[in-house]
Amino acid sequence: MDRPKPEPNAAPFIHAHPTTESAAASSTAPELAGLLTHEDVDRALDRWQVSQARREGRRSKRFGGLRVLWLLIGPGVLVFLGENDAPSMLSYSADGARYGIGFFIPFVILTFVMGFIVQEMTVRLGAVTHRGHAELIFDRFGKFWGFFAMGDLVFGNFLTLVTEFIGVRAGLGFFGIPPVVAVVGALVIVAGAITTGRYWTWERITLALAIFNGLFIPAAILARPNWHSVGHALLTWMPLPSGSHYEILLLILATIGATVTPWMLFFQQSAVVDKGMQPRDINAGRFDTILGVVLASVCAIAAILATAPLFHHGIDASNFQGAQFAEALEPWIGHTGAALFALGIFEAGIVAAIAISTSSAYAFGEVLQTGHSLNRPLRDAWPFYLVLLGSAAAAAALVLIPRFPLEFVVLTVNVIAVLAMPPALAFLLLLVNDREVMGEYVNGTWANVAGVTVTVLLICAGIGFGLATVFPKLLGG
Template sequence: MKKLLSLALGILTAIGGFVDIGDLVVNAQVGARFDLSMGLVVAVGVLGICVFAEMSGRVAVCSKRPTFDLVRERLGPRMGLLNLVASLIVTALTFVAEIGGVALALALISSVNPLLIVPLVGLMVWLVLWRAKFSLMENVLGLLGLALIVFAVALWKLGPDWGDLGHQMFTAAKPGDETWTTYAYYAVALFGAAMTPYEVFFFSSGGVEEGWEEKDLSTMRANVFVGFPLGGLLSLAIAGCASTLFGPLGVDVASLSQVALPVGVALGKIGLAVVLVGFVAATFGAACETGLSTGYSLGQYFGWQWGKYVKPGGATRFHLVLVVATFLAVGILMTGVDPILVTEASVVGSAVALPLTYFPILVVANDKDYMGEHINGPLANALGTVYLVLVVLAAVAALPLLVITGMGS
């Protein structure tokens, strides 16, 4: 049982990183509009985040320090500051969207206006970040987030043509009424969502919080190679459900209630209740993950005491960042901004920030002074180099595609 619970960090990271409010909607949108023709993009993204999360976790194990801390030390304050600013903007935007996503999910349950729920959600998130133990947070939210597996059950129950879905997965084809620029925009968005920068920073910081040692390398790798592929499979299941139900009808997905509809059609009220639990757990877990990441990045760059393993009185500036970030997120949402649009914008911003995140990780993972005998091997370096090329291409293409397609509309 203890070994199973040790996988909870990877599960929480996967649920929070792959299946947050933006991905819940974007994967359904892509499935409804493009079927599973972007399934390979998800697979490529999963492999990429596995490569760099494993490096990041290995750095944390070997150095007992989080990746962001070492980036500043190894590459200097200027490169570290670029990394800080880029990742902090994306993480802060995502934090706003996740708090809004929790409110949207609770609104589906209660029928209360989401704006009335936002302040309560902000308070709940802050209380968890302030008082809850890290292990309790990851175990409860990570495991409850597994309720989203109901999408896989619903897909099976909907009875799609499995041969057709498999063909779509390996065919980069678009419907006749879509343009290739729109197709490319969503491909870059899915890739950016899979490799969001805060995922690796949260993962390595979480390893330090849990006191990983060299003997925990196998547990760390199990977290990576179970958690992230699980998130990818959930993404494909959401897209598959939308493709099966909405694709033939030409329906465009624009709300969280539409994302849940295929589960309700396939499994009735029980399935709907389970998916709503998954929505709340996944978005709340993502809110905690991104909220902590704002504090992690600032604390580690400036050398403050940080972390949930430290009592609030011993990490005052870290906890002040969490308070300010939560307050600002709630304030932004109270203006009536759409959390889904905020997340889609953050996904594009994530694609732009990818090179600044992953190049430093690759450098540190090859530094023998930090890594000792656990420096990157030939396979890790080859995959890391290939993905650096891909993230640079995604970063260059992201903003032009955003403008040309009007955010995929």
């Protein structure tokens, strides 16, 4: 069902505006009917399932909404479990190993609240405009600002992808699997997920993989945490971390970067569009995002609790990476606990590799106005799939280069994510307050207060880090 190419002297672009009008009722319906694509048909099938579930839901009142939610969850859970990626889980592990149960547990929850505030806006943007984030930035702010935003995204995404494969290599390294086998195997999984030519199938496969982020929970239980201390930390944010102020600041920045990053904005909005969500689905999208926040924050706290024994036994974890955490934990949480931890790092890497490479491919397709949907067959949208797999393959190849400074990448990736976030948030806030784009779904006052607060906090954290680096004596470090 290939769409004919537009005629050379076709009419110029028509100014779009937000609408919930049915395509069949629109004035262009007769023309559109002849231009339908495979992507439209797949999306229509997804919409039909949602409308069927809603009808059934109205009939059986008690559990009626559950099937609707089951159909509409996906982008929010994926974005947050995807962001619980290898460097993030290692940041949380470093929090636990170096400072134990205390300040970082409630702080992680705060960062997830910040994550919810910004991701909810992308749900609305996607459901109302049916456009991806990169596409809207280019349309509304032009190429000049668009390429800056894309530059931040591509640079950050590629560095992050490299760290995901470091996580894959390190996680499987615990079981004695050679790096080449681990990395190639991970690439095969990424490729396998996208060969379905169907967004829905891709989403369910990736969600099934993402659930294994929960491996950190039994690892935490095996560490036998002091639940009284956990409750005390949650209520009082105490004890505060002590030691080098510079290192604490760096870890705070890395922990924020483990939850709030530019790729998440681009990914969730594009996924909401690809899923075919409409304004009437916004509440379900919010639920999906909250579910993602809850699941991911529980797993993040579990990583802190699992590594807290290293702090209590005075083990220096300042230079630990990947499987070294699992190996160091073995005497205290046993081989099973350590194996669960290593598998968790592998899973975190693989799910994030799928989500981040998809985010790059969506943005690329939106900017170049080529096919950019997982509902498109390979032959119809090969540049989209090429970027998706190509970026993952390039990152995987770097990890295998002997003496490549992996340490450099792991150190910087989360910090760079935080530093690149304020401009991304500025574009997000401008778009979500743009009545021409959002219509009645523009941000309310509280959403703006929350969004601006998050942006200011991130800028302050970045400036604090900058001052501490340039003037180390300022913080006594």
